[in-house]
Amino acid sequence: MAMGRPREFDVDKALDLALQVFWRKGYEGASMADLTETMGITKPSLYSAFGNKEELFRKALDRYVDGPGGYVQVALGKPTARAVVEHLLYGAADAVTDPDHPPGCLAVQGALSCGDAAESIKQELMSRRANGEEDLRKRFDRAIAEGDLRAGSDAADLARYISAILQGMAVQAAGGTSREQLRKIAEMALRTWPPTASAASDRPA
Amino acid sequence: MAMGRPREFDVDKALDLALQVFWRKGYEGASMADLTETMGITKPSLYSAFGNKEELFRKALDRYVDGPGGYVQVALGKPTARAVVEHLLYGAADAVTDPDHPPGCLAVQGALSCGDAAESIKQELMSRRANGEEDLRKRFDRAIAEGDLRAGSDAADLARYISAILQGMAVQAAGGTSREQLRKIAEMALRTWPPTASAASDRPA
DNA sequence: CCACTTATCTAACGAAAGGTAGGAAACTAA
DNA sequence: TTAGTTTCCTACCTTTCGTTAGATAAGTGG
Numbered sequence: 001m002a003m004g005r006p007r008e009f010d011v012d013k014a015l016d017l018a019l020q021v022f023w024r025k026g027y028e029g030a031s032m033a034d035l036t037e038t039m040g041i042t043k044p045s046l047y048s049a050f051g052n053k054e055e056l057f058r059k060a061l062d063r064y065v066d067g068p069g070g071y072v073q074v075a076l077g078k079p080t081a082r083a084v085v086e087h088l089l090y091g092a093a094d095a096v097t098d099p100d101h102p103p104g105c106l107a108v109q110g111a112l113s114c115g116d117a118a119e120s121i122k123q124e125l126m127s128r129r130a131n132g133e134e135d136l137r138k139r140f141d142r143a144i145a146e147g148d149l150r151a152g153s154d155a156a157d158l159a160r161y162i163s164a165i166l167q168g169m170a171v172q173a174a175g176g177t178s179r180e181q182l183r184k185i186a187e188m189a190l191r192t193w194p195p196t197a198s199a200a201s202d203r204p205a
Numbered sequence: 206m207a208m209g210r211p212r213e214f215d216v217d218k219a220l221d222l223a224l225q226v227f228w229r230k231g232y233e234g235a236s237m238a239d240l241t242e243t244m245g246i247t248k249p250s251l252y253s254a255f256g257n258k259e260e261l262f263r264k265a266l267d268r269y270v271d272g273p274g275g276y277v278q279v280a281l282g283k284p285t286a287r288a289v290v291e292h293l294l295y296g297a298a299d300a301v302t303d304p305d306h307p308p309g310c311l312a313v314q315g316a317l318s319c320g321d322a323a324e325s326i327k328q329e330l331m332s333r334r335a336n337g338e339e340d341l342r343k344r345f346d347r348a349i350a351e352g353d354l355r356a357g358s359d360a361a362d363l364a365r366y367i368s369a370i371l372q373g374m375a376v377q378a379a380g381g382t383s384r385e386q387l388r389k390i391a392e393m394a395l396r397t398w399p400p401t402a403s404a405a406s407d408r409p410a
Numbered sequence: 411c412c413a414c415t416t417a418t419c420t421a422a423c424g425a426a427a428g429g430t431a432g433g434a435a436a437c438t439a440a
Numbered sequence: 441t442t443a444g445t446t447t448c449c450t451a452c453c454t455t456t457c458g459t460t461a462g463a464t465a466a467g468t469g470g
Contacts, residue, residue, distance in 0.1 A: 004416025005466040028233050029320030032458055042419060053458065109318040112379055115234030126380045160377065160386055161393045168373025172365065174317055175331045181365055188366045192397030209446025210436040237428060247449060418465065427456065
């Protein structure tokens with residue numbers, strides 16, 4: 001059977017370029033004109049290869065998770081809870097300030113808030129962030145079982161706490177905070193890790 | 206002299222409604238149709254009263270800072286660094302999950318990343334966040350001078366650290382995290398406050 | 411060479427974006 | 441009443457949005 005005309009551009013390279021655009025401008029802020037111009041292809045080529053804008057974003061997001069965001073999975077594989085958190089915090093400090101990429105984190109700034117048309121993308125990103133937090137919770141549960149974290153620690157609370165710091169670092173990076181400054185934040189968080197999980201409620205009225 | 210036809214809508218009420226829309230959808234995601242529909246006025250009325258979309262956002266942002274975001278200024282007036290941080294963290298937990306408003310923080314999710322047309326709004330929000338952090342740094346400097354924070358503490362580092370946690374809580378809220386869960390994050394951060402500022406560099410290779 | 415398949419491009423589509431003209435309506439001052 | 445001022449609304453503007461026909465080009469299998 002016939003194989004047809006061969007594609008003249010590299011799909012993965014084009015996807016990487018699309019990722020850069022989405023990362024810098026967000027899902028809504030990235031127009032098809034921005035994308036095609038950066039990717040160096042025409043709109044019909046884009047639609048033929050990637051479906052539509054939403055599918056293109058999802059594919060770019062997958063690529064992000066496996067590439068620049070890969071440090072998260074690496075971190076989860078570390079042998080102790082402390083090593084996991086160290087790798088997450090310093091990995092984030094480096095990833096969100098990598099000079100080869102836009103500052104910040106696609107999963108945070110891709111569609112933190114948006115119009116109705118982008119709602120499903122926003123949901124996708126919320127779900128990815130929640131999944132990452134859930135993975136971390138499971139890792140902490142294991143650490144508790146292994147006696148690596150104090151028995152009685154609440155893994156979900158700890159995972160939320162670390163996730164919040166990571167996301168805060170992403171917002172900081174989007175605002176121009178430098179890698180060195182972010183590393184100091186990581187250091188401070190580590191200096192007090194783990195925050196002794198509480199019997200709750202010694203907070204002020 | 207003549208006074209002209211009186212305005213039929215309440216400018217401040219309309220601004221509050223616009224604020225809700227920007228808060229929920231972000232600057233880019235909020236269309237003029239969204240805004241006018243929610244505000245209950247027509248486009249010419251909106252333009253006549255507020256200038257254009259960008260000016261409307263800036264006015265809504267001012268209102269946000271003085272209203273739902275007012276806890277920040279209150280916090281800065283507290284007598285000790287610890288009280289400032291307590292008020293900031295618990296104030297943020299409550300503010301970003303106030304059921305009367307969209308979840309999250311306008312200064313974070315209003316335009317964290319965006320297209321070219323919204324660039325100046327993004328800059329404005331970056332600048333506001335930086336100013337808030339700078340105010341906190343000054344407050345910590347005072348606390349150091351008063352012996353309230355350990356001499357040798359780096360006020361800028363501490364301000365960045367707290368800002369990152371606050372922004373992380375805002376992202377969490379945008380993802381659906383509850384007020385109780387955010388309060389636990391605040392509690393954990395407070396339990397380890399202040400993170401002993403470092404002679405730096407005891408981090409792993 | 412021919413049929414078939416797939417990629418390429420130009421050019422357009424309808425919808426929605428932000429923004430405005432222009433005239434009728436509602437008020438005050440004289 | 442009338443002149444002057446300001447707000448109101450309908451209808452429209454231009455531009456850009458995401459998306460797609462439809463024709464042409466470049467390859468493979470017979």
